[in-house]
Structure formats: C-alpha cells, structure tokens
Amino acid sequence: MKICPNCGAQVEEDVKFCTHCGYKFPVAQPVQAQNVNVNKPAEPQPQVQKQNPAPVQNQVPQQPQAQNQVTSQISNAVQNFDAHNLWQWFVNSWKHPVKKQKAEKWYGIVTFIVEDLLFIIATTVSANAAMSSATFGLFSGNSDTNGAFIQLFLYLLLLTLGSILASFIGSKFVYGNETDGWWEYTNRIAQISNLNAIFIVVAFLGGLIKSYTLYGMMSLLAAIFFLLAVFVPVLADKHAKRDKFYGLIIAVVIQIFVFMMLTAIFGESISNQLQSSVTHLF
Numbered sequence: 001m002k003i004c005p006n007c008g009a010q011v012e013e014d015v016k017f018c019t020h021c022g023y024k025f026p027v028a029q030p031v032q033a034q035n036v037n038v039n040k041p042a043e044p045q046p047q048v049q050k051q052n053p054a055p056v057q058n059q060v061p062q063q064p065q066a067q068n069q070v071t072s073q074i075s076n077a078v079q080n081f082d083a084h085n086l087w088q089w090f091v092n093s094w095k096h097p098v099k100k101q102k103a104e105k106w107y108g109i110v111t112f113i114v115e116d117l118l119f120i121i122a123t124t125v126s127a128n129a130a131m132s133s134a135t136f137g138l139f140s141g142n143s144d145t146n147g148a149f150i151q152l153f154l155y156l157l158l159l160t161l162g163s164i165l166a167s168f169i170g171s172k173f174v175y176g177n178e179t180d181g182w183w184e185y186t187n188r189i190a191q192i193s194n195l196n197a198i199f200i201v202v203a204f205l206g207g208l209i210k211s212y213t214l215y216g217m218m219s220l221l222a223a224i225f226f227l228l229a230v231f232v233p234v235l236a237d238k239h240a241k242r243d244k245f246y247g248l249i250i251a252v253v254i255q256i257f258v259f260m261m262l263t264a265i266f267g268e269s270i271s272n273q274l275q276s277s278v279t280h281l282f
Contacts, residue, residue: 093194097229098236101191105183108190112160115200119222120153122200122207122215129210148273155266160226162258164189167230170251174234176241185233193229196222230255 001010006023017024089103127149164186171179180188199222206214234247 089191090194090197093191097192097194098232100188103187103191105187108183108187111190111194111197112186113157115196115222116153116156116160118200118204119219120149120156122204122219123152124149124207126207126210126212126215130212148270151266151270151273155262155270159259159262162262163226163230163255166251166254166258167234169254170234170247170249171237173250174240174242174244174247175237178237178239178241188233189229192232193226196225199225 002013002025003010004018004021004023004025006018007021009018009020011019015025085104086107089101089107092099092101167189168179168182168185171185179185199218203215203218203222206212206218231248231251234251235244240247
C-alpha cells in the first residue's frame with residue numbers, strides 16, 4: 001500500500017491515480033546503471049624469452065667497386081653509342097687534324113684496334129697468296145700460320161700503344177700538368193693520324209685483290225703518318241715548361257726501346273711458326 005500525498009488515503013501500490021481524490025502519482029524513472037571504474041590489478045604480461053640470434057650466413061661477396069665502375073662505363077658507352085658522332089669525329093679530323101675536338105674516350109683506342117686488325121687481315125691474305133703462288137698452290141695456310149698472325153696482331157697493337165706512351169711521357173716532360181690525360185691524348189694522336197683509316201682500308205682491299213704494290217704502298221704511308229702523329233703533340237703545343245727538343249729525344253728513345261723489347265719477345269716466335277708452317281709442306 002502507498003499513501004496519497006494529496007489526500008492521505010491509502011491506495012494500492014500499482015495504481016497510477018488516487019482512487020479517492022484523483023491525484024496522479026509521478027512515474028518513477030529507471031535508474032541507469034553507471035560504469036563504475038574499479039581498479040583491477042594489471043594482468044601480468046607474458047615474458048618474452050630472449051633467443052640467441054640466428055647465425056649469420058655467409059653473404060655473397062660483392063664485386064669490387066672499381067670493376068662495377070668499369071662495367072658501368074662500358075654499359076654507358078654502348079648505350080650512348082652514336083655512329084653519326086663517330087663519323088663526324090672522323091670527318092672533322094680529316095679537315096683539321098691538329099685542332100682539338102671533343103670525343104668519347106674510347107674513340108681513339110678502338111680506331112687503333114680496328115686499323116691494326118684490318119692491317120693484319122690484309123697481311124694474312126697477302127702472305128698466304130704469295131706462299132701459295134711460290135709453292136704452286138700447295139700452301140693454303142695452317143694452324144702455325146694462323147698462330148703467327150695472331151701474335152703479329154698483338155705485337156702491332158702493343159707497339160702502337162707503346163709509341164703513344166712514349167709520346168705521352170715526352171709531352172709530360174715538356175708541358176707538365178698541362179698535358180691531357182691518357183685517353184684524351186690517345187684520342188688526339190688518333191685524330192692526327194686518322195688519314196690512316198683511309199690508307200688501311202685501301203691496303204686491306206689491296207690485300208684482298210692480291211695487289212701487293214697497292215698493299216705495300218698504303219701500309220708504308222700508314223706507318224709514316226702514324227709516326228708523325230705520335231711526335232706532333234710533343235712539339236706543337238704552347239706554354240712549354242722545358243725545351244721541346246729534349247722531350248722529343250725522350251719520346252724517340254722510349255719508342256726505340258719499346259720496339260726492340262717487343263721485337264725480341266715476339267720476333268723469334270713469329271719467325272719459328274712461319275718456318276714451321278712451310279716445313280710441313282715437305
């Protein structure tokens with residue numbers, strides 16, 4: 001039972017109005033449950049067991065940095081190859097042999113390698129033809145002959161590089177630090193002697209058609225122009241710090257020494273192989 005606050009009459013608990021005076025009982029609001037923060041003890045964190053580090057496997061050794069740089073330079077040279085620029089370099093060198101011009105570092109050395117290779121091929125064809133004619137067609141070349149001409153190519157290439165080195169040392173003596181670097185210096189000598197490209201090609205054709213006079217004359221001109229090109233940088237530049245005459249002497253002496261040393265190394269071997277190739281005929 002509950003008591004009406006208006007008239008004091010007792011009424012049932014579940015009634016909403018007083019049965020005596022009509023008073024409306026207020027509706028009781030539900031009490032919302034509030035979150036009560038209860039301090040709970042922190043749960044213990046599982047301990048992570050320290051494990052010994054796994055043994056480091058042997059790593060593949062990387063290539064040396066110098067080798068990577070050389071490979072990168074070669075790759076860039078191949079990617080940036082422009083036949084038009086190479087041909088323009090040849091044309092400009094034919095018009096102005098002594099005038100300096102920009103070029104890729106490998107232009108000069110590749111030019112000398114190709115020229116020496118064409119010269120050796122022409123020499124091989126001419127020599128085989130001459131031997132075949134002298135032996136009434138019995139001689140057609142063999143492994144000894146091919147080995148001799150391979151060594152002759154190495155001899156000629158090393159002689160070319162040795163001559164450039166002799167000129168470079170002589171120029172370094174005369175002009176000091178104002179001398180170009182090795183690759184630029186090689187390009188310069190190749191530029192001065194680029195008429196040899198024409199002479200060597202004609203000599204090559206002369207060897208193929210068995211014109212020994214044409215082959216011999218063009219080969220002689222190529223040798224003369226190369227020797228001139230080797231000594232021009234020693235004498236032609238300005239701002240010399242020492243007398244150019246002594247620089248020229250140094251270059252000539254070194255070139256003679258290189259020639260004698262390479263001839264002593266390759267000469268006997270080439271001669272023996274050529275004699276052996278002829279002896280096999282009998």
